[in-house]
Amino acid sequence: MGGFKISSTSNSISAVFEGLFTVDDARFYIESFKKEAAKVNTANCNLILDGSNLKELPTEMQEISKNILVLYKSMGFNNVTLHYGNNELLKTRKVNK
Numbered sequence: 001m002g003g004f005k006i007s008s009t010s011n012s013i014s015a016v017f018e019g020l021f022t023v024d025d026a027r028f029y030i031e032s033f034k035k036e037a038a039k040v041n042t043a044n045c046n047l048i049l050d051g052s053n054l055k056e057l058p059t060e061m062q063e064i065s066k067n068i069l070v071l072y073k074s075m076g077f078n079n080v081t082l083h084y085g086n087n088e089l090l091k092t093r094k095v096n097k
Contacts, residue, residue, distance in 0.1 A: 001020065017053065026065075042077050047080045048081045
């Protein structure tokens, strides 16, 4: 099972992910993220995502993770930073804009 922590200020949202994310984890994350995003002006907000402690994504999570990235864009985030750390799995994945 995976976990996450979201923190925010008036001009940034930071989300840290760890473990093996499941579909249920993703649903809870999306609900929590939307609540935090409603508190900021997404066009002027820095979104910082840290996946350096994520485990491999199960097959069913790969499409969901792509959709979450599309969600960020649709919400108007212009400045998104992805931290992979030493996570070779994430470094090898391509993110299409």
